[in-house]
Amino acid sequence: MAVMESSKPTVEINGLRFTYPGIDGHPPPGSTPLIDDFSLILNAGDRCLLVGSNGAGKTTILKILGGKHMVEPHMVRVLGRSAFHDTVLASSGDLCYLGGEWRRDVAFGGFDVPIQMDISAEKINFGVAGIDPQRRAELIKVFDIDLSWRMHKVSDGQRRRVQICMGLLKPFRVLLLDEITVDLDVLARANLLNFLRKECEEQGATIIYATHIFDGLEKWPSHIVYMAHGKLQLAMPMDKVKEISNLSLMISFPGRCLKLESWLRKERDEERKACGLPEFESQIEGSRVTGDPARAAVRALNNGWAAGRLHSTGEENFVFSSNRVLRQ
Numbered sequence: 001m002a003v004m005e006s007s008k009p010t011v012e013i014n015g016l017r018f019t020y021p022g023i024d025g026h027p028p029p030g031s032t033p034l035i036d037d038f039s040l041i042l043n044a045g046d047r048c049l050l051v052g053s054n055g056a057g058k059t060t061i062l063k064i065l066g067g068k069h070m071v072e073p074h075m076v077r078v079l080g081r082s083a084f085h086d087t088v089l090a091s092s093g094d095l096c097y098l099g100g101e102w103r104r105d106v107a108f109g110g111f112d113v114p115i116q117m118d119i120s121a122e123k124i125n126f127g128v129a130g131i132d133p134q135r136r137a138e139l140i141k142v143f144d145i146d147l148s149w150r151m152h153k154v155s156d157g158q159r160r161r162v163q164i165c166m167g168l169l170k171p172f173r174v175l176l177l178d179e180i181t182v183d184l185d186v187l188a189r190a191n192l193l194n195f196l197r198k199e200c201e202e203q204g205a206t207i208i209y210a211t212h213i214f215d216g217l218e219k220w221p222s223h224i225v226y227m228a229h230g231k232l233q234l235a236m237p238m239d240k241v242k243e244i245s246n247l248s249l250m251i252s253f254p255g256r257c258l259k260l261e262s263w264l265r266k267e268r269d270e271e272r273k274a275c276g277l278p279e280f281e282s283q284i285e286g287s288r289v290t291g292d293p294a295r296a297a298v299r300a301l302n303n304g305w306a307a308g309r310l311h312s313t314g315e316e317n318f319v320f321s322s323n324r325v326l327r328q
């Protein structure tokens, strides 16, 4: 199937500034914005992984993009429109947000239905009108759903599969996923990621996926966005990340992307320092290591060191323990 080409960005964030309103509906006077000077452009086909520590602002950004918080229309454009002001974007299915409140209820026949009520998987998936039967059948297969399941009698993961399946029934052009895969088993998650990749490659969809679970994601994203304290720290295509040498903490252990982990750890270390907490302390006693310090730390681990701290002749120092290496 041909990709729907469009030269215009599908997602545009231009110098976004956002503060949660206080009880009077206005930002508290003198408050620092939670999101500040945040800009990002994504195009049709992009699969963007949004990462950051707890409280970094990922959900807030996704909700703003999903039209759930009001911002000035020029700051956030989805498919060239303001998601908050243009409600047709979401109601048409072009813009789809799965996360947060959506995890607790499903929208069914115009009502929000608690996901654990006595209703069959069949009723949930066939209750949505105007769905292409082929797409529905494909999704039921992707999530390996037994249509006779009763939602109040299945496991959390099975329930989540039915729910995500329903959320994806309508074809979308921009999909915002806020950590929805936590309950899924490895197979269901892999099938979902494959389906989403196909939607981007064949239909030109754009996906932003916020998650803390990096397992199995190494080859999925086309772009990575890393945010901390409401600010954009890094946004770039994955192939660029691999090219840049000073970001090349490309040390992967099975099922784990230590580069992402090292950013989050560095952020945590800085917070610890700012709070006057001690840094991690351990040494490789009398051991001289040469070459790239990050790789030398990995070598030390491979050579049987359980934990240590590596001082390099350059500016970079690393600490490592069991399967972790992080830059100090």
Ligand SMILES: Nc1ncnc2c1ncn2[C@@H]1O[C@H](COP(=O)(O)OP(=O)(O)OP(=O)(O)O)[C@@H](O)[C@H]1O
Pocket: 020, 034, 052, 053, 054, 055, 056, 057, 058, 059, 060, 061
């Ligand atoms: N409704 C709200 N009113 C005021 N502050 C809020 C509200 N929702 C979130 N915040 C604050 O905004 C900050 C960012 O929250 P957000 O949920 O966007 O972070 P996150 O990166 O998604 O975190 P997590 O990884 O834990 O889901 C947090 O400090 C949080 O306390």
